[in-house]
Each structure stands twice: as C-alpha cells, then as structure tokens.
Amino acid sequence: MDVRKELPEIFEDFAEERRNAFVRVKDLKEQNIPVVGMFCTYFPQELALAAGAAPVSLCATSDETISAAEEDLPKNLCPLIKSSYGFGKTDKCPFFFFSDLVVGETTCDGKKKMYEYMADFKPVHIMELPNKNSEAGLVLWKEEIIRMKEKLEEVFDKEITMDDIREAIHIKNAERQAVKDFYAIMKDEYPPISGLDVLKTLEGITFHFNKEQVPAELSALLAKIKGQEAVKERKPRIVITGCPMGGATRKVVEIIESQGACCVAFENCTGAKAIEDNVDENMEDVYEALAQKYVNIGCSCMSPNPNRYQLLGRLIDEYRADAVIDMELSACHTYAVESGLIRRFVTGEKKIPYFSIETDYSKADVGQLATRIAAFIEML
Ligand code: BJ8
DSSP: OOHHHHSHHHHHHHHHHHHHHHHHHHHHHHTTOOEEEEOOTTSOHHHHHHTTOEEEEOOOSOSTTHHHHTTTSOSSSOHHHHHHHHHHHHTOOHHHHHOSEEEEESOSHHHHHHHHHHTTTSOEEEEOOOSSOSHHHHHHHHHHHHHHHHHHHHHHTOOOOHHHHHHHHHHHHHHHHHHHHHHGGGGSSSOSSOHHHHHHHHHHHHTOOOGGGHHHHHHHHHHHHHTSOOOOOOOOEEEEEESOOOGGGHHHHHHHHHTTOEEEEEOSTTTHHHHSOOOOTTOSOHHHHHHHHHHTOOOTTSSSOHHHHHHHHHHHHHTTOSEEEEEEETTOHHHHHHHHHHHHIIIIISOSOEEEEEEOSSSTTHHHHHHHHHHHHHTO
C-alpha cells in the first residue's frame, strides 16, 4: 500500500500552515501579542519567545516580488535576498507587515547591505554575526545576544528574565527534538514518505506559532505514518545540502523524486542545520548556552566552516546516502565558492557521488534541471 495515497492531506495541512498563519498573525496582533520577523537561522528565537512575542519567518521563497526589489537592488543578487526585500517593500508578506521588529544578521554581503534599504520602511535590528566560529567569535555572539535581548526589552517595554529565557529554551528544544524525531523516519530502508513531504512539513512548522503544540502534532503525524505499510522499493538515497529550500525551489526536490530517487535528508537551513543541535539546558549562563548553539551553525558565511562538513558527514552516514546534491541559489557567492570544498569532502572522504546545481526562483530552468538530474541519478 502506498502510504502517500493514504496521507496526502496531512502533508497538505502542513503546507497549508503558511496560508493559515496569515490569518493567525492578524489574530495575534488583535490579542496584543507582538511579532518579531526573522530571516535567518542564526536568530535565537528563544529571545522573542522570552519576550512574549511570536517569532515568524518572513516570506523569501517566491519570485512574485523580485521585480519590485530590482527597482532598488541589483539584478544579479541572490533571489532569496531580492524576494525578502520585495515582500517587505510591497507589503505582500503579512508577517512582515505585522512585525513590530525585523531582525537581520551580518551574514552574507548582499543580505547585510539589503537591510540598510529595508530600514527605510521598517524597524530593523541587526545582530553582528562573527565570520568565524572561534573563541573571539563566541564572545562577540554572546554580546550580540545580550544586546538583542535588551533591544526586545526596549521595544516591548518588558523585562526579560533568565527564567523567561530558560523556559523558552525548553520549548524550542522540545520543538527541535520533535522535528528531528519526525524526519528521522527517512532513515528507514524504505522511507514511508517522500522527501517532498518532509520538506513541506519543515516549511509548515516554520509558520506554526504555537511552538508548544508542535511536538504533540508531529508525534500524532508520525504515529499515523508508522501505522501504514511502506512500499518496499529501493530508491537512490539523496542528501540535500546548500542554500535554504522551499517555495519556488521545491522544484528541485520534485525533479529529483520524479526521477526515482528519494531525498532522505536536508542538511540546509530548512532542515538539519537549524534543528540538529539543541541549546544546553544545564548551563547556568543562558546567554552562553544560546551563543554556543547558534554560533555553531555551519553556514557558508563562516570561514572556515568545519561544522557544515561535520553535519553533512553525519547525515550521509546516518541516512546511508548514495549521493549528495548541492543546491546553490544564483549569485550566492559563499555557497558557490564552498561547493568545490564540499565536492572534495563528499567524493574524497565520504566516497559517494556529488552533484551541484545552480537555480533561482523562476521556472525557466525546470527542463534543463530535469535533464541534468536525470543523468546524474541514472548513474547511481
Ligand atoms: S544561516 S544559509 S538562513 S544566511 S542564499 S541570502 S547566504 S546569498 S540564506 Fe542563510 Fe542564515 Fe546562512 Fe541559513 Fe546570502 Fe546565499 Fe542568498 Fe543566503
């Protein structure tokens, strides 16, 4: 029995989450719950929760606002940056519209410079992210986390206590663990769902404002999936790495899976990069604990970036990958430059095939991508 035929509406529900979230964010505002808009995995959402606010991911995965963004920003800029800016500028993202404060980080050059324009029409707070995961980087990031907390206190006129942060850490840890337990189902020899289902679920959770409900909902979903018998068909197992995925770039996963492979794990910010590690709840100093967890994220903005290899290597082993596909967004220099090193790591150290593709948010390259990906999967 094909479990996908039994359960499609469940995954659509999670994908629906974003649409429903549009309505809920308005409800939050009506209940005087503040909203903190965020773009990046480096933002410690625990701080917003501790402030009694809802942290929301801002729209950045569709090309519908790119032409508006290009009125102010260069055309040859990463689509994620243009999309983020365009949604803010055109007020087409209700999460952006209702955000009391938008948080940005000094990640890649394009993104940090874009925030200077965004500050013209929205209060934006920039966290200074170190470029290196070092002792000095950790000290800077901890200071920035404390500065972020103080900014939230000032904007929302509320004192944030250590206990507030401790409670928020507990909530986010439970959410991350639940998500991790959910996607771990793809470790099965015959994964009972598709990588596209996992991706849709990961995207849906981002727009779930009640973080405390996530573990129960995901475990109910998992129980339903486990209650079904999976199709015993061996498919090439692909680990995805590279830039964040979702919305328009779901096309990559759709193409890979339409060619008979299965995306068993997502190393990118939509998946494991954001979720695998929790905040240490035993540390007395909550700021140190948050700084340690978040500075360890293996984004290509870090130089060098050993944590990306470490996580990717672990996923390749745990999910028994047959190959890695690296998705780079056009004009994303940090991921593009790092791709050669990732290729070396995957083919040399892990001894499996590696394939990199560059894409954007348009549909123009779907045919070309399908041809190239089909040839790669054929060879596995
Ligand atoms: S932690 S991956 S969410 S920065 S794709 S805007 S890097 S040019 S999105 Fe990212 Fe945070 Fe890193 Fe994750 Fe720049 Fe590249 Fe565009 Fe990017």
